[in-house]
Amino acid sequence: MLLMPNSIRFNARVAQMQPSATLAMKSRASALRRAGHPVVALSAGEPDFNTPQAIAQAGKQAIDEGFTNYTENPGMASLRETIADKFEHDNDLSYTPEQILCSNGAKQSIALAVHVLCDKGDEVLIPAPYWVSYPEMTRFAGATPRTVSTTPEQQYRLTPEQLDAAITPETRLLILCSPSNPTGSVYTRGELEALAEVLRANDHVYVLSDEIYEHVVFDAEHTAIAGLPELYDRTITINGFSKAFAMTGWRLGYMAGPEPIVQAAAKVQGQFTSAPSSISQRAGQAALTMDMQPVYDMVDAFHERRDYVLGRLDSIAGVTCPTPEGAFYLFPDVSALFGTATPDGTAITSSNDLCMYLLEQHHVALVPGEAFGDPNGLRISYASSMDDLETALDRIATGLNALS
Known part of the structure; x- marks a missing residue:
């Protein structure tokens, strides 16, 4: 193991900088996958389409x-x-x-x-x-x-x-x-x-x-x-x-x-x-x-996915989500779930707690709202296949409905 000398000094602005929460969640999801867990990641803002x-x-x-x-x-x-x-x-x-x-x-x-x-x-x-x-x-x-x-x-x-x-x-x-x-x-x-x-x-x-x-x-x-x-x-x-x-x-x-x-x-x-x-x-x-048809086709697919995820979220008690008009994210308010507990008794006091619970126990990667300056919400990316979205929303519904 390489040890840093005690005298090392960093630029203060670098030392104060926070790592990207989206990249951190992606990294943790990858680690769980390597350990054999079937994680569905809805955390990264990356289209699942090939370059035209x-x-x-x-x-x-x-x-x-x-x-x-x-x-x-x-x-x-x-x-x-x-x-x-x-x-x-x-x-x-x-x-x-x-x-x-x-x-x-x-x-x-x-x-x-x-x-x-x-x-x-x-x-x-x-x-x-x-x-x-x-x-x-x-x-x-x-x-x-x-x-x-x-x-x-x-x-x-x-x-x-x-x-x-x-x-x-x-x-x-x-x-x-x-x-x-x-x-x-x-x-x-x-x-x-x-x-x-x-x-x-x-x-x-x-x-x-x-x-x-x-x-x-x-x-x-x-x-x-x-x-x-x-x-x-x-x-x-x-x-x-x-x-x-x-x-x-x-x-x-x-x-x-x-x-x-x-x-x-x-x-x-x-x-x-x-x-x-x-x-x-x-x-x-x-x-x-180029002909923009491949872009239009991709946007049509995102539109369909948005409607699907929004409909599933609307059926989960404690989750409210405005309808996004663009991009490929939803940002539901989950604050009504704060103060609940997981089946093993772990308290849910924040969006971060909720995201870690869904990741570790239900193998769905989301990003907590604290990273985006709004601790009441969390970000869901639907830039994934419909199969992955169906699996993820089943797990999210199961996990959130199990909170007491």
């Missing part, structure tokens, strides 16, 4: 043609031009290639945007439930995350009154995610316009809009907040290929926004990682120009 053939073929062709060298640090000019065309076509937004930066996944793009905009003394507003990495990225940049709690009754969407009350002179950035991870909620255009009205009165606040689930919508229409009056020059839009195109392992994302911000982010990227994989970039370009 047209995209995979473009990656293979890049390898066959020897397109395996470094590209320009911000990404291939042709890919950035294609992304600009995508914004024009899908979002009615006009960006030049110089306003676009391609990175090693949307996660890196978010981290770069937070780090170039925020510093010590700045505050970042983060509606909760939130994606687990937003607060950690904020703290690592030296800024302070300030969460604003939302409820199932408001569909987990920030209201203009909440935003207005939360903004201070120190507020530097508002992070929005629509469609949302972990709740699946989607802001309507009217709701975004109401938030924009508050932001127009507070022109010191920038917006980071995480739109990675843009194409995964069911009962709603996606609206890019950068397209609202007076917000274009204050919004950094984050997107990528992992979710809608089933390209999680390709690690390709991008940001678009005001050129000075994007160029500052490119400077940081140039010192840390340089450009993303040339092969992935060629595949990404194919994704944005």
Whole structure:
């Protein structure tokens, strides 16, 4: 065993950083599987579909043609031009290639945007439930995350009154995610316009809009907040290929926004990682120009799964869940089950207790709400096969109905 010397010292921001709860749950589920337990994992945000053939073929062709060298640090000019065309076509937004930066996944793009905009003394507003990495990225940049709690009754969407009350002179950035991870909620255009009205009165606040689930919508229409009056020059839009195109392992994302911000982010990227994989970039370009039918088929399957899981949850006493309009997550409120006990007498006092009980005794992996800033809920990913979902929901129902 390798022993660390007593004198070792870490950067304080690294020492204070919390590990990703979703990755931790995935790791524990994998350990149980290795021990022979038939765990069904509904914890990871990863489509169970293969990358569409047209995209995979473009990656293979890049390898066959020897397109395996470094590209320009911000990404291939042709890919950035294609992304600009995508914004024009899908979002009615006009960006030049110089306003676009391609990175090693949307996660890196978010981290770069937070780090170039925020510093010590700045505050970042983060509606909760939130994606687990937003607060950690904020703290690592030296800024302070300030969460604003939302409820199932408001569909987990920030209201203009909440935003207005939360903004201070120190507020530097508002992070929005629509469609949302972990709740699946989607802001309507009217709701975004109401938030924009508050932001127009507070022109010191920038917006980071995480739109990675843009194409995964069911009962709603996606609206890019950068397209609202007076917000274009204050919004950094984050997107990528992992979710809608089933390209999680390709690690390709991008940001678009005001050129000075994007160029500052490119400077940081140039010192840390340089450009993303040339092969992935060629595949990404194919994704944005292919027939979208494989994406539509995948979204239809997610829609069917959402309805199935929602129906099963609605039949379990003590569980309430708003209907998500997009992404592939549900975030049920399970607080009515706190104060119960498992058949062996173990007390359930939190979402974490509940998730560990379901994992260890019923072999279903979920993610506790504490990780997302809402201890009353938990996240269920339905990016799994219908067979796995049926098995998992049978086990969840059995486990929760056994609580006393």
